[in-house]
Amino acid sequence: MDMDFLKAKSERSASADSPPAYGETTTRRGSLGHRVLESFQRDPNAHVTTFAPFSEGREYDIEDAATKAASSPLHRSLRGRHLQMIAIGGSIGTGLFVGSGRVLATGGPASLLIAYALIGCMLYCAVHALGEMAVIFPVAGSFAHYSTRFIDPAWGFAMGWNYALQWLAILPLEIVAASITVGYWESHISSAVWVTLFWVVIISINLFGVKGYGEAEFVFSSIKIIAVIAFIILGVILNCAGGPGGSYLGATYWRDPGAFHHGFKGLCDVFVNAGFAFAGTELVGLAAAETANPRKSLPTAVKQVFWRITLFYIVSLTLVGFLIPYTDERLINGTSTADTKASPFVISIKNAGIEVLDSVMNVVIMIAVISVGNSAVYGSSRTLAALAEQRQAPRFLAYIDRKGRPLWAICVASALGLFGFLAATDQQEVAFEWMIAISGLSSIFTWGSICLAHIRFRRAWQLQGYSLNELAFRSQAGLIGSWIGFIFNCLVLVAQFWVGFAPIGYETMSTTTLVRTFFSKYLAAPVVLLFYIAYKVRFKTKILRARDMDLRTGRRELNVQWLIKEERAQQATWPAWKKLYKFFC
Template structure:
């Protein structure tokens, strides 16, 4: 593999791979081959004199192929194998580039602040106790941080359509990419109707007389409207939703400190009262293992920022900041708020018992405020939970539509599923996801819990499999770089944990899978049950069947792509190493001129 620059605007073939020159444009919006098609769309929309309505109609027409792209760049060259074809198609995706730095940072901060934190933490507290809750979340958060660092390195280097889905295809092997991609798609496909049902249940806190399906319809229309606005609409909506969630969590932390110190209406000093009685642990080691699983699931969606790489205006500048923001979200919004919860709510509180994962009444945040005697605030907390639920529903459409579009680009889904219109929207994928969201109308049925339990079971372990694929993809990418005598100096962003961080996160994620197997086989406080086991572990046979099915269909039994055959150039940004090194040197020099506190801030932010 060459390490030198190609002539401007040309393709150079080295061995069996194609290396594209990204130096032909140094603009903010076009620093790699996924050039923004907004200019094409704008040109199309302004043709003629049809006005706004004409432009609106034209926006749904197929995106126009950028001039100058060859069949090789579009991935239609028959001389390419499946992996090479997938790499070129994703590198030249027609998705719109409208996500700004502020969008990415708020998506990174708020993408997984939802029912997992606000409601699921109550079940975890009841199962593991306050000490078990914090131990599990601290350990899992270190793994999530290491995973996000590895994902950041890959996403900044390869800001291509599909993100981690494509990385598994390129750096591990296609069957893994197929299995991970479809399981991730199913995870968020089911999540949309689940969140719509959760929203309708949350509304019952204020009104229990109206039919739940009325609220499902209202929220479904809201999500449909937002997602049809395109990636800019999603970014703005998520920015507002995340900002509200962040303010709410910060406000809760401040209020909790006041209550713990005896500043509430009763002026009772709480301190470590609930750590002494009923105690720090609820079910011993087994309880802590159960909380590990809950904590891992609560962080689901953290990796979604990796999907935004192909739609961000300047991935080299904005993605590192968004990835680093994950550290602060983990430390502040999860660990600090859960520490407050552990001090304000006893793990044996009856309101935590037997609650479903979508029941806002069982939220330890609500219970903490109620215990503190603060009137009116429980309604505010419930309103924030409602916003968080809608935010996750909105994000689920984004995740499923981009995953399906990527699978179609790779030839792993029907070609029509990858339809992108002139506004840069994966239109068919968005509509399919929203249509499935109508499944939420079973909210008024007494079978809703059982139906959702089995739907979630199909992809219940998807987040763990996705993180494992990210960890291993990063490990294989670094292995390929070493084998091909390439240096990390050519990377615009380097994982702070390095390859060892990915090995650590990979090991931790496998241990969580083992813990889930143990808890599923021998549930806490119950006898072994095949029904409960498959609810907890159906995700594993599902992904294995997906992997095997692709192997049988493709008849490719290669278990892993060898390091010498891994393409580490297609889809790269800033292939001009001289320009890249100059930019990085200027950034380091600017940081070095700042004060110590600012330098520390820049390291982590």
């Protein structure tokens, strides 16, 4: 080797390793720029997928998929407080604050309340089923992997891509929605400027890794929760004639114009909107793979779902039905699904004649929208990375860097977020309609699959000789709850097919309008079937038998039975009030 080169290298090394100043160690870290660039390198502990490509016709190796999902190098940086806020407020966004206005106009206040309550009860069963499986198997991919592992690899493939596409569509949807919220103040700045700003903010948060996502969601969710609680207090005051020049309302609007609009079909028509509003609750299961101690923090987070459903949705929407008639033209004539001028929360404040507060509520809605966009990047990137590790997506998406970020998956999500620039075109409404069509039914399929996977898991657990006492966390709804959740999800799909095939006012619609309406309401179903059938035919996968399911790979803390017994013995000594509190919290 060239001696001059070695000499120069020795001099540089001596300079870099010069005696440290007082209080310093001899090891020095590189510059900030160097450390940032180095963090994007592949995690040295990450395993590289070495299996044969699909074209070689190799059969799907479900054991290999389970191993890779269990040993993902994602960083376990989320804490209990992060998980709780993701569970409580992670999905509160346009579905509640704005979309509920369209639901109120379509079905009336009773349909609004019934639809959200029924979807909420079904979701309660699904999230508890997910929590039971995620505590014992906190693996990458979560519910999509559970479908692969406990139902059929083809169905897991379909559910994984269904969930990824849902969030990939929601990201530009929420970016556009955020830019539209600015229009409430009649800003003359181009929508493209706001789209760019919100896109940069959302992507930047996710580039800080899972801890950055967790901290951002903690702040965003705290703001949303405070706002909803404040609205509930204000709504009670306004309903009882406490506003400026107000009068007692009570249930006046339930009598005139009425509790229901468009009858039973009006009720069926709002189920998907309710499902869209609750989308994201299942992220607690996806985040389990990046949680420091899922056995401790996940059960608490799952139990918080009860309060979110009861307090933040049911109570607030009951007040919305009391404060605004479904015939209000602002609800009907909203320019888009994200038009905050059509938000029942904003309208009720404006009706009360309270100055400035409507703008404050609009700011909260903007924060909520950014929060859901933030969750969209997180949900889609983790799902794509898990699919790639399980040989169900292109291999480059499995790249995870030294900070635990699925880098290429985040890049794909970020690129699709650029569709948000459609907000600056005259195709904004059309784009919004099809983004919602892709994501609308997706949650219904996801929740139904979670319930079915739990049913199959419990069957395998029993057949292979395990006891329910060996589960660190058990679903409060139990096996019956999973059956109820699964059946109800199927009924929602049937009801939505009917509403899509024969929508309200279909007698006066043209054939083109009918076809467009059907696909705008039911597009997710043919997409899921296409993924499932194509994978099934290509790889000839079989529905798994309960006795053959792998119940060991990826199990966290196999030898904690003594801890569980000790905890349960301690719980038996609790007073009744504490047992009741811990049941719900």
